[in-house]
Amino acid sequence: MPGFEVLGKEERDAVLEVMDRGVLFRYEFGDQRQGAWRVREFEEAFAAYTGVAHALAVSSGTAAVKVALAALGVGAGDEVITQGFTFVATWEAILDLGAKPVFCEIDQSLCMDPADLEAKISPRTAAIVPVHMLGAQARIKEIAAVAEAHGIPVMEDTAQATGGTLEGKHLGGFGAMGSFSFDSVKTLTTGEGGMVITNDAELYQNMSEYHDHGHDHQPVGRGNEGRRFIGFNYRMMELQGALGLAQLAKLPGMLQTQRSNQAKLQEALARVPGISFRQVPDPAGDTATFLSWFMPSAEEAARLAELLAQHGAGPIAWGNNTWHAYPHWEHLHAGATVSKNGWPFTRLDGDLSYDPRDLPQTADILGRCLSWQIMLGWDEAKLQQMVEAINRAVAAW
Numbered sequence: 001m002p003g004f005e006v007l008g009k010e011e012r013d014a015v016l017e018v019m020d021r022g023v024l025f026r027y028e029f030g031d032q033r034q035g036a037w038r039v040r041e042f043e044e045a046f047a048a049y050t051g052v053a054h055a056l057a058v059s060s061g062t063a064a065v066k067v068a069l070a071a072l073g074v075g076a077g078d079e080v081i082t083q084g085f086t087f088v089a090t091w092e093a094i095l096d097l098g099a100k101p102v103f104c105e106i107d108q109s110l111c112m113d114p115a116d117l118e119a120k121i122s123p124r125t126a127a128i129v130p131v132h133m134l135g136a137q138a139r140i141k142e143i144a145a146v147a148e149a150h151g152i153p154v155m156e157d158t159a160q161a162t163g164g165t166l167e168g169k170h171l172g173g174f175g176a177m178g179s180f181s182f183d184s185v186k187t188l189t190t191g192e193g194g195m196v197i198t199n200d201a202e203l204y205q206n207m208s209e210y211h212d213h214g215h216d217h218q219p220v221g222r223g224n225e226g227r228r229f230i231g232f233n234y235r236m237m238e239l240q241g242a243l244g245l246a247q248l249a250k251l252p253g254m255l256q257t258q259r260s261n262q263a264k265l266q267e268a269l270a271r272v273p274g275i276s277f278r279q280v281p282d283p284a285g286d287t288a289t290f291l292s293w294f295m296p297s298a299e300e301a302a303r304l305a306e307l308l309a310q311h312g313a314g315p316i317a318w319g320n321n322t323w324h325a326y327p328h329w330e331h332l333h334a335g336a337t338v339s340k341n342g343w344p345f346t347r348l349d350g351d352l353s354y355d356p357r358d359l360p361q362t363a364d365i366l367g368r369c370l371s372w373q374i375m376l377g378w379d380e381a382k383l384q385q386m387v388e389a390i391n392r393a394v395a396a397w
């Protein structure tokens with residue numbers, strides 16, 4: 001997901017231009033800003049790119065999840081269903097709102113299993129947060145259908161799949177809201193930053209107010225308005241807006257390079273005995289930031305990873321990953337928190353507890369799953385070296 005690989009003159013010029021004007025704040029400073037509103041322009045460009053009515057830029061992808069769920073009205077006593085394969089940020093945001101994360105199994109799409117989702121819905125479910133992991137789609141239409149049958153809103157965590165589509169429609173636009181991350185390792189990067197998209201004007205207005213201490217920004221102002229509710233500060237600044245505009249212009253080219261690199265490796269890897277690839281609902285809309293595959297057993301995955309590593313092409317082994325895999329979130333299972341009274345795990349309506357054995361299907365799938373992150377800077381020689389590593393692994397199998 002390496003937008004940092006293409007940081008260049010365009011980004012530098014965009015940032016320096018903001019510095020020269022001397023306005024870093026996304027609101028106010030009307031006289032000084034000479035008509036430049038970089039965060040707002042980035043929001044408008046991102047909404048147009050993803051084909052939605054509204055986009056709100058925020059300070060991170062974690063903030064994006066939280067602001068979106070806050071706008072939906074999620075709070076203490078609510079349950080929010082997400083999946084057991086995601087970055088910890090997804091459930092940190094849920095916990096931070098006082099709600100309870102409920103974890104769903106993943107399937108061979110490496111995302112939320114719609115059948116298990118159905119089983120996890122309760123009268124307390126306030127939102128469903130599928131995560132489009134590793135650059136490609138969740139089974140979002142089936143997930144949205146389950147959610148709709150129960151009248152529960154969907155918020156798509158699209159942090160890892162900016163630019164991804166399903167049947168031509170952008171991910172993040174299937175549910176009530178979609179959140180994105182532009183942190184330093186994402187395909188589109190603003191250093192730190194995030195975005196929430198929605199077609200719902202009321203949800204957008206809730207977000208706009210909540211992410212800026214309750215300011216209503218009507219029509220575009222800030223300062224002396226009324227306040228409907230309390231908020232917080234999750235604002236993006238002008239430097240990031242300028243970076244985002246420069247990177248968004250490069251995104252189609254980045255996706256093209258990733259797809260071409262991914263295809264070459266997938267073709268070579270298909271020769272590995274017993275291999276199967278991640279189920280991607282619409283391969284044409286995969287952002288191709290990763291190539292992910294399964295081996296028949298965890299032992300065979302470990303052996304293949306070892307062979308590839310010996311030849312300089314070691315993959316990520318998700319079975320050992322501690323930041324994205326439910327079985328290894330030991331701080332969640334222990335209810336470890338910096339708070340002296342145990343919040344957010346201690347609750348008036350019953351303490352939260354999580355068992356690492358709760359998601360056996362997820363543990364099995366991740367134990368057999370390997371991935372490469374696809375880099376933009378790989379030249380023909382590097383790709384050839386990786387194909388050679390695959391050939392040697394196949395020969396030694």
Ligand SMILES: Cc1ncc(COP(=O)(O)O)c(C=O)c1O
Nearest residue numbers: 060061062087089159181182183
């Ligand atoms: C699925 C997912 N959600 C949320 C986030 C949080 O994004 P950020 O690092 O911008 O806070 C990430 C970051 O890696 C992520 O992968």
